[in-house]
Amino acid sequence: MTTNIPPATTLAPSGVPRPGGPGTLGRHTVSRIGFGAMRLAGLPDDRAAALAVLRRAWELGVDHVDTAHFYGDRYVNGLIRDAFTPEDGVVIVSKVGADPDPGARIPLRPAQRPEQLRASVEDNLTSLGLDRIPVVNLRRLDTGPGLRASGDQVVDLDDQLAAMIALRDEGKIGAIGLSAVTLDGLRQALPAGIVCVQNAYSLVARDDEDLVKLCVAEGIAWIPFFPLGGTFPAMPKVTDNPVVIATAQALGCTPAQLGLAWLLHHAPNIMLIPGTSQTAHLEANLEVAAIPLPAEVLSTLDAIPSLSSEIPLG
Template sequence: MPSPERAALAGRTVSRVGYGAMQLERLHHDRAAAVALLRHAIDLGVDHVDTAQFYGAGFVNDVIREALASGDDALIVTKVGAVSDSGGPLPLRLAQRPDELRASVEDNLRALGLDRIPLVNLRRADRRPGLVAEGDQRVDLDDQLAVMTALRDEGKIGAIGLSAVTLDVLRRALPAGIACVQNAYSLVNRDDEEMLELCAAENIAWVPFFPLGGAFPGLPKVTDEPAVQAAATALGRTPAQIGLAWLLHRAPNVHLIPGTASAAHLKANLAVADITLEGETLAALAAIPARPMPADLR
């Protein structure tokens, strides 16, 4: 069944294929090119841009502020829970405490030149892949939601999302009003099927990251699957396009935020919304065995 091209996200109806801005940091050496690429995305119809202040140590948000004209009506989504740390062993460190979450929202507001951010995702740190909280960074969910709801009540953010969370955390957070969940999910990593179903039932947008798998060494890649490659050949598409299109067909509340620093790749990503996967193809893709996330990455 063809997927509708638009769906609800944080009280808006937007195109189901947005743009993940993290890859803009690859153009750090050429700011004008980064601005032009994002401007091109908006001109092609992108109206959902996903970002974070720690992407490129602030470079990405600066590009977004410059690229988006006052007349653009793009839904800007950011995330908090970590900050840049150029002098550390990793380019970012966790910032999970309520005071740090508030400071991160304020930093995003200033960098983006906004009075209100339509949607802010709380990136939890109790689940891999990624950093796991230790010491004073192990913060109770209720304390985090308290500051997020206060920021929403103050009008500084429009809606609250969650990222990298467990099913239990989502269930605990539901009374706060959750607009979206960003978790690792793909054709070859379907650990969170039950959470996706709950989101669909609760009208919560599902925004998968690592949508083609293979984000870490040893993890399977969607594009390596013979059934994906066969579908790509039959439909005259790339394997990556088939993997992304499957996600759109998986449930009507799925939104994609593929990122790229290439104009050609951007066009290919946006074209995914026009791909129709018929029953036989969907059955072949559904037969691909899902691989649980390795224990050391959970």
């Protein structure tokens, strides 16, 4: 008798299909739609609600969670530590390159020096309650929205990679990713065995298209942050684009869902980490995997002009 049970790799550890299907993140097979945990820092007084969002994500097949010890000054890492057990099979991805700076206009301060990267990994290990972090992204500060490095925080990429490789060799991290990296920077880093890249990228801000193509060629996961843009006032916003609005209406989805769905269709190595602090919004984000985008729709969306996403905040 023929059954309709999908291959094991399409199922998440929770036993349901992986949202967006399976993707490759280093040595791990994970859901192409993961969860970005940063917004949970906005629930400091409702820990139960924050934990419920994480557990609901796992129930719906998400097995790839992105975090950082500076999200909520370690609060978010503590949520992840308490929400999941090793048996849940969740691949945790964290990042280094900045430290918490509570009370500052931007509540972060650069932490780019090799000894600071090591200290940040140790901090992540403690706050996550892990012996090894599966993937750690090195957040560079020479491109993309956010902080800029100056003074002794301007560090050569090779020196940073040497520290990350040493941490990998020691078993404290499983794999190395890069964030806010340039095309030349990624080429320089390829010998280190980079497994993912996180840059600001969306349907309406595709400055890094050559980086996406290089990642496809090298088998590196492309994980855009700000996938809908609009996080800062001058940053183009996917949901404001009239073509996106009209197309979403025709397809019966929201403009935000369409923007995420386009990313999944744009390249096979693209993985998403949309974040939210609400379970209803979480469920809406995961529904984008089921939105069909025929060739003519993709052509229409691909023709939308790309606007610059470079927003200096330094």
